[in-house]
Amino acid sequence: xxxxxxxxxxxxxxxxxxxxxxxxxxxxxxxxxxxxxxxxxxxxxxxxxxxxxxxxxxxxxxxxxxxxxxxxxxxxxxxxxxxxxxxxxxxxxxxxxxxxxxxxxxxxxxxxxxxxxxxxxxxxxxxxxxxxxxxxxxxxxxxxxxxxxxxxxxxxxxxxxxxxxxxxxxxxxxxxxxxxxxxxxxxxxxxxxxxxxxxxxxxxxxxxxxxxxxxxxxxxxxxxxxxxxxxxxxxxxxxxxxxxxxxxxxxxxxxxxxxxxxxxxxxxxxxxxxxxxxxxxxxxxxxxxxxxxxxxxxxxxxxxxx
Amino acid sequence: xxxxxxxxxxxxxxxxxxxxxxxxxxxxxxxxxxxxxxxxxxxxxxxxxxxxxxxxxxxxxxxxxxxxxxxxxxxxxxxxxxxxxxxxxxxxxxxxxxxxxxxxxxxxxxxxxxxxxxxxxxxxxxxxxxxxxxxxxxxxxxxxxxxxxxxxxxxxxxxxxxxxxxxxxxxxxxxxxxxxxxxxxxxxxxxxxxxxxxxxxxxxxxxxxxxxxxxxxxxxxxxxxxxxxxxxxxxxxxxxxxxxxxxxxxxxxxxxxxxxxxxxxxxxxxxxxxxxxxxxxxxxxxxxxxxxxxxxxxxxxxxxxxxxxxxxxxxxxxxxxxxxxxxxxxxxxxxxxxxxxxxxxxxxxxxxxxxxxxxxxxxxxxxxxxxxxxxxxxxxxxxxxxxxxxxxxxxxxxxxxxxxxxxxxxxxxxxxxxxxxxxxxxxxxxxxxxxxxxxxxxxxxxxxxxxxxxxxxxxxxxxxxxxxxxxxxxxxxxxxxxxxxxxxxxxxxxxxxxxxxxxxxxxxxxxxxxxxxxxxxxxxxxxxxxxxxxxxxxxxxxxxxxxxxxxxxxxxxxxxxxxxxxxxxxxxxxxxxxxxxxxxxxxxxxxxxxxxxxxxxxxx
Numbered sequence: 073x074x075x076x077x078x079x080x081x082x083x084x085x086x087x088x089x090x091x092x093x094x095x096x097x098x099x100x101x102x103x104x105x106x107x108x109x110x111x112x113x114x115x116x117x118x119x120x121x122x123x124x125x126x127x128x129x130x131x132x133x134x135x136x137x138x139x140x141x142x143x144x145x146x147x148x149x150x151x152x153x154x155x156x157x158x159x160x161x162x163x164x165x166x167x168x169x170x171x172x173x174x175x176x177x178x179x180x181x182x183x184x185x186x187x188x189x190x191x192x193x194x195x196x197x198x199x200x201x202x203x204x205x206x207x208x209x210x211x212x213x214x215x216x217x218x219x220x221x222x223x224x225x226x227x228x229x230x231x232x233x234x235x236x237x238x239x240x241x242x243x244x245x246x247x248x249x250x251x252x253x254x255x256x257x258x259x260x261x262x263x264x265x266x267x268x269x270x271x272x273x274x275x276x277x278x279x280x281x282x283x284x285x286x287x288x289x290x291x292x293x294x295x296x297x298x299x300x301x302x303x304x305x306x307x308x309x310x311x312x313x314x315x316x317x318x319x320x321x322x323x324x325x326x327x328x329x330x331x332x333x334x335x336x337x338x339x340x341x342x343x344x345x346x347x348x349x350x351x352x353x354x355x356x357x358x359x360x361x362x363x364x365x366x367x368x369x370x371x372x373x374x375x376x377x378x
Numbered sequence: 379x380x381x382x383x384x385x386x387x388x389x390x391x392x393x394x395x396x397x398x399x400x401x402x403x404x405x406x407x408x409x410x411x412x413x414x415x416x417x418x419x420x421x422x423x424x425x426x427x428x429x430x431x432x433x434x435x436x437x438x439x440x441x442x443x444x445x446x447x448x449x450x451x452x453x454x455x456x457x458x459x460x461x462x463x464x465x466x467x468x469x470x471x472x473x474x475x476x477x478x479x480x481x482x483x484x485x486x487x488x489x490x491x492x493x494x495x496x497x498x499x500x501x502x503x504x505x506x507x508x509x510x511x512x513x514x515x516x517x518x519x520x521x522x523x524x525x526x527x528x529x530x531x532x533x534x535x536x537x538x539x540x541x542x543x544x545x546x547x548x549x550x551x552x553x554x555x556x557x558x559x560x561x562x563x564x565x566x567x568x569x570x571x572x573x574x575x576x577x578x579x580x581x582x583x584x585x586x587x588x589x590x591x592x593x594x595x596x597x598x599x600x601x602x603x604x605x606x607x608x609x610x611x612x613x614x615x616x617x618x619x620x621x622x623x624x625x626x627x628x629x630x631x632x633x634x635x636x637x638x639x640x641x642x643x644x645x646x647x648x649x650x651x652x653x654x655x656x657x658x659x660x661x662x663x664x665x666x667x668x669x670x671x672x673x674x675x676x677x678x679x680x681x682x683x684x685x686x687x688x689x690x691x692x693x694x695x696x697x698x699x700x701x702x703x704x705x706x707x708x709x710x711x712x713x714x715x716x717x718x719x720x721x722x723x724x725x726x727x728x729x730x731x732x733x734x735x736x737x738x739x740x741x742x743x744x745x746x747x748x749x750x751x752x753x754x755x756x757x758x759x760x761x762x763x764x765x766x767x768x769x770x771x772x773x774x775x776x777x778x779x780x781x782x783x784x785x786x787x788x789x790x791x792x793x794x795x796x797x798x799x800x801x802x803x804x805x806x807x808x809x810x811x812x813x814x815x816x817x818x819x820x821x822x823x824x825x826x827x828x829x830x831x832x833x834x835x836x837x838x839x840x841x842x843x844x845x846x847x848x849x850x851x852x853x854x855x856x857x858x859x860x861x862x863x864x865x866x867x868x869x870x871x872x873x874x875x876x877x878x879x880x881x882x883x884x885x886x887x888x889x890x891x892x893x894x895x896x897x898x899x900x901x902x903x904x905x906x907x908x909x910x911x912x913x914x915x916x917x918x919x920x921x922x923x924x925x926x927x928x929x930x931x932x933x934x935x936x937x938x939x940x941x942x943x944x945x946x947x948x949x950x951x952x953x954x955x956x957x958x959x960x961x962x963x964x965x966x967x968x969x970x971x972x973x974x975x976x977x978x979x980x981x982x
Binding site: 297 | 483503565566
């Protein structure tokens with residue numbers, strides 16, 4: 073187990089180094105000139121050249137990347153061109169809000185997705201099943217800005233149950249989490265349904281019934297732990313999906329997380345922030361997958377981490 | 379438990395089984411299944427009763443409705459496709475057919491219990507053995523956890539699971555198939571049910587394990603007086619365990635008879651056919667020695683010191699730290715036009731040997747086909763060799779791509795090896811179809827439109843397409859019903875005579891091996907322990923393992939007196955070993971006439 077963790081962490085670091093190279097290459101691919109941006113439109117060519125020299129932008133790519141990489145090792149993500157602050161500080165200030173939102177979304181999608189999938193599987197072929205699958209299909213298909221605006225209109229504007237936007241209390245959290253979670257809930261309910269139907273056909277379920285166990289016990293003790301495994305593996309991948317969703321959802325609800333930060337940075341071509349956010353997202357995805365893999369053996373003893 | 383204890387326990391004669399009052403009466407049972415073309419009966423108007431302490435066998439081939447009958451009694455018919463359309467199932471005065479789910483739940487496991495065919499999948503992989511046994515007890519008896527645990531240990535001891543208490547915390551995957559089936563039996567019998575339904579309880583098990591499990595069921599029945607309904611396709615198992623037999627076909631009863639009458643004087647033609655198709659041991663003794671039959675043969679394939687090992691990794695750096703010694707330095711020759719069989723139980727390396735020969739796994743050692751070493755060949759050379767060696771697999775349902783027509787499937791090898799013009803290929807396909815007993819108009823159909831036996835014929839046609847010199851048949855008839863099996867075996871023999879093919883026949887079924895083989899090698903833990911002509915192996919087995927394999931085969935004759943053999947409760951040791959700790963190599967010694975036996979056994 074410890075050996076496995078060490079190996080996976082080493083792998084993760086390699087992946088992150090790869091990501092950092094790709095994001096750094098963005099600087100070169102994008103047509104925007106950092107020196108010009110920092111200097112502002114009215115600056116003279118000489119000022120721009122000076123700034124370029126100061127930033128070391130005339131050095132070869134490898135040298136620049138190496139400098140950036142050494143900075144990363146010290147937790148230095150670079151400085152924002154426009155806000156004139158450390159990217160690390162900007163991201164750190166906004167990360168808790170995003171993590172909270174992601175947690176809320178995971179709770180929402182698991183609660184909705186697993187329940188819907190379970191009920192649909194147990195009522196397979198009935199109207200309930202078909203109805204739930206239509207709902208999940210809508211959940212999967214609806215773009216998040218549509219879901220978000222719809223929820224906002226109904227629950228915040230018309231009914232006034234939740235605040236329209238902002239950050240701070242639990243009720244601020246509900247609508248953004250729902251919006252972010254709906255997509256995953258749609259996926260999970262479908263996965264859970266097919267996984268559960270598959271498990272209910274297994275021989276050990278028949279054995280459990282032949283023992284005279286109550287249906288509740290058969291479903292929750294025998295079927296559910298087996299059916300939930302593929303869903304668990306998905307949660308890791310989901311964190312990656314969240315990262316794109318967060319940009320939209322945080323903007324719709326005015327949620328002060330890194331998604332909004334990224335959105336603003338993209339609009340202003342503030343490359344260091346974009347790079348920083350990308351890297352943090354990559355870390356989240358890698359950790360999420362690792363976590364999903366580490367949790368799996370606790371549910372299925374056949375899985376050995378090697 | 380030691381071996382001697384096991385014997386003495388089995389030897390204790392308990393009060394004679396009281397075949398007294400009927401405990402379960404089935405009356406006019408009819409089960410309907412809804413299919414694409416409306417609903418059809420899979421069990422029609424079946425009536426029988428089973429008495430206390432009695433074993434009633436429901437015997438029949440696939441589709442005979444035997445499993446549906448058992449599921450109907452248990453109220454476990456797969457809904458919504460199958461349903462009980464009529465009849466009564468009387469347990470004492472209670473009609474189980476009218477009981478409803480809640481009432482049925484209280485009966486299941488308590489009064490009527492069931493064990494299933496697949497021990498590998500009938501236990502829940504994520505729950506411990508203890509939990510699964512304990513919940514079976516607690517489902518019906520209001521006792522505390524500690525007491526239930528005591529009862530669970532008792533139940534596991536009763537099915538002779540060694541170190542029962544420590545098994546409680548294990549998960550199913552840590553146990554072998556035989557041990558898992560014992561656990562399933564322990565769960566079923568923990569509450570001393572009136573009726574035990576055993577649906578093919580030993581079909582998925584190795585033959586020596588099968589013998590143990592059948593004996594165990596008999597012993598437990600004698601102690602508890604349970605009525606057993608044994609569902610099986612294996613007439614050998616029927617002869618060894620049942621008191622009465624019902625032969626089923628297409629959901630209808632063909633014949634009901636006492637065991638010795640049925641085997642001695644079967645009333646119905648179908649029963650006679652069924653019994654005639656059963657492969658029997660002891661046929662090789664009066665067979666013409668193969669050398670005389672074929673004249674001087676030449677060696678087609680020889681394996682020298684063939685080994686297949688798989689590395690397992692572990693530790694922080696994921697380095698190789700253990701190794702599976704699947705095949706460990708075996709040598710044998712296959713003559714042209716002969717059938718050479720590899721027998722042994724699961725995990726002995728027989729299928730891995732087959733795969734090595736077919737070029738599907740990397741191996742060490744030498745394989746020499748027609749004087750050429752396969753190992754040293756380049757890509758094109760290996761492709762040529764593949765033409766000469768073809769395979770037929772075990773599962774005819776899984777080994778045909780369901781999206782291709784069967785004609786295309788048989789034609790594919792010709793396409794791959796670019797044999798003839800497209801028109802000639804199609805003609806060849808038709809020829810092959812007719813040769814294996816199918817018709818030319820079937821080539822455009824898809825695999826799902828064929829029965830298991832027909833599919834296996836298609837697989838044979840595919841293997842024949844390239845006119846190979848050697849066909850590797852890996853458990854190729856194991857999944858087939860006996861009557862179909864007999865016909866496919868006949869076809870294989872005819873084709874051999876006609877095309878002069880040699881077969882490498884891999885099987886766990888000793889009776890089938892005896893019927894078809896010229897020479898036999900017995901494998902155990904990746905090595906050959908005994909090799910010789912079919913007569914040498916079956917009439918004069920020298921190695922104790924060979925003897926055990928032969929003795930364990932159920933004999934389709936109720937009057938056969940089984941010589942008491944030492945019952946093994948232990949497990950076959952594992953072929954997984956640490957690095958630099960290879961297993962000891964056996965050396966084979968000729969005990970006369972080319973009959974080779976592992977030396978350790980000769981000395982003993």
